Amino acid sequence: MNAIQKQIQRTHHSAILLQQAKQSVIKRMILDFAGALVQSTATILAANKKDLAKMDVQNPLYDRLLLTPERLQSISKGIKKVAKLNDPAGIIEEEKTLPNGILLQRMTVPLGVVAAIFESRPNVVADIATLCLKSRNACVLKGSRDANHTNKALVKLLHSVLQRYQLPKELVLLLPPQREVVEELFTATKWIDVIIPRGSNSLIQFVRKNSLVPVIETGAGVCHVYVHGQADLLMAARIVVNAKTSRPSVCNAMDTILIDETIAPQFLALLSPVFREKQVQLYADAKSFSLLRSYPHLHKAATEDYDREFLSLACAVKLVKNEEEALRHIAEHGTKHSEAIATANKKAAERFLQRVDAAAVYHNASTRFTDGEEFGLGAEVGISTQKLHARGPFALEKLVTEKWVARGNGQVR
Numbered sequence: 001m002n003a004i005q006k007q008i009q010r011t012h013h014s015a016i017l018l019q020q021a022k023q024s025v026i027k028r029m030i031l032d033f034a035g036a037l038v039q040s041t042a043t044i045l046a047a048n049k050k051d052l053a054k055m056d057v058q059n060p061l062y063d064r065l066l067l068t069p070e071r072l073q074s075i076s077k078g079i080k081k082v083a084k085l086n087d088p089a090g091i092i093e094e095e096k097t098l099p100n101g102i103l104l105q106r107m108t109v110p111l112g113v114v115a116a117i118f119e120s121r122p123n124v125v126a127d128i129a130t131l132c133l134k135s136r137n138a139c140v141l142k143g144s145r146d147a148n149h150t151n152k153a154l155v156k157l158l159h160s161v162l163q164r165y166q167l168p169k170e171l172v173l174l175l176p177p178q179r180e181v182v183e184e185l186f187t188a189t190k191w192i193d194v195i196i197p198r199g200s201n202s203l204i205q206f207v208r209k210n211s212l213v214p215v216i217e218t219g220a221g222v223c224h225v226y227v228h229g230q231a232d233l234l235m236a237a238r239i240v241v242n243a244k245t246s247r248p249s250v251c252n253a254m255d256t257i258l259i260d261e262t263i264a265p266q267f268l269a270l271l272s273p274v275f276r277e278k279q280v281q282l283y284a285d286a287k288s289f290s291l292l293r294s295y296p297h298l299h300k301a302a303t304e305d306y307d308r309e310f311l312s313l314a315c316a317v318k319l320v321k322n323e324e325e326a327l328r329h330i331a332e333h334g335t336k337h338s339e340a341i342a343t344a345n346k347k348a349a350e351r352f353l354q355r356v357d358a359a360a361v362y363h364n365a366s367t368r369f370t371d372g373e374e375f376g377l378g379a380e381v382g383i384s385t386q387k388l389h390a391r392g393p394f395a396l397e398k399l400v401t402e403k404w405v406a407r408g409n410g411q412v413r
Helices: 001-018 023-039 043-054 061-065 069-084 121-136 147-164 181-186 201-210 233-245 262-276 284-293 303-307 321-335 346-355
Strands: 092-097 103-110 113-117 138-142 173-175 194-198 225-226 252-259 282-285 298-300 315-321 339-342 362-363 381-384 392-393 400-407
Touching: 001 043, 001 113, 001 138, 023 043, 023 069, 023 121, 023 346, 043 061, 043 147, 061 147, 061 339, 061 381, 069 121, 092 147, 092 173, 092 252, 113 121, 113 181, 121 173, 138 392, 181 201, 194 282, 194 339, 225 321, 233 252, 233 262, 233 339, 252 321, 262 284, 262 315, 282 284, 284 298, 284 315, 284 392, 298 362, 303 315, 303 321, 321 346, 339 346, 346 362
Parallel strands: 113 138, 113 194, 138 173, 225 252, 225 339, 252 315, 282 298, 282 315, 339 362
Antiparallel strands: 092 103, 103 400, 381 392
């Protein structure tokens, strides 16, 4: 374990060299990495295949682990966008001269060393590493055993690009996948500035409860779509289908449909054939269960089903009497991630957008848009559901903090 601490210490020291590098060099290096990802598709997919072979294809994490040429192209595209963004470090946000003549500046500076713990998401390696390098932070990555071969292939590729630009490979440290390493990470308060967990709610809570290093949570998403009594039902059905089925294993996928009682029979009649075709499992409350009796993948919802992040082709259904009941349900069961309302009533929409406490709220749009690239931020570290430092897609501009710089000519107090 001492060896792990020494590796983290070397990463800490390497951050100083990155902070001295020219932004033009960092930009070219990141663009080269984006290109190398595509050029090395065969190598990366071969490593990914080894990881996939160890996982049950029915496991909800399988889709998160899976890489394809198209997904690598998408990751590369996001990295290129990050490369072209402005450097968030070194910006003078405020400047004033005090009465005593001192020139005072408030400047953005890198966090230093950013650590990430994640499950079965090899794209996290590429996303976090490039965001950290662009913002002049070193990074420490702790993936799971599930993605170990893929993670190692990606980091090896990144190290080769770093060395091509005479930057130390220690800027991106991939720790062994064993759980025993985590304790070393949690106690490295001298060398790591922040830890960001990405994965299940159990992982996030474990990190939050045990880490001595400050934690920024990227929360699990129990996301809702509320179909209001004055919704355009065809539009609402498209939104619900997209929110649930476009990629069910991700955190911005819908987990519960809330439906106004007045339009429930018509709406469920529209939705059921599409969900039946896609084999979506429905966990329904008593009222919706009676309307869905002929649906082949139907279950009676238990209370705990409304707190589930399904991460699969499954969701809960609940009928509500009015807006107030919908808002109360979201407040009780939501995780402050992404919430949507489908309605033609603008006043109802505004009440929903103002009152729902979540990182992202939507009117007549799918929750699936909560994403750094979709928001024009490039790649993301994760979706933060907490309220300190970062909220929503946690991207480049949040990987810095502030420093006060005072320029005097002999002033004393």
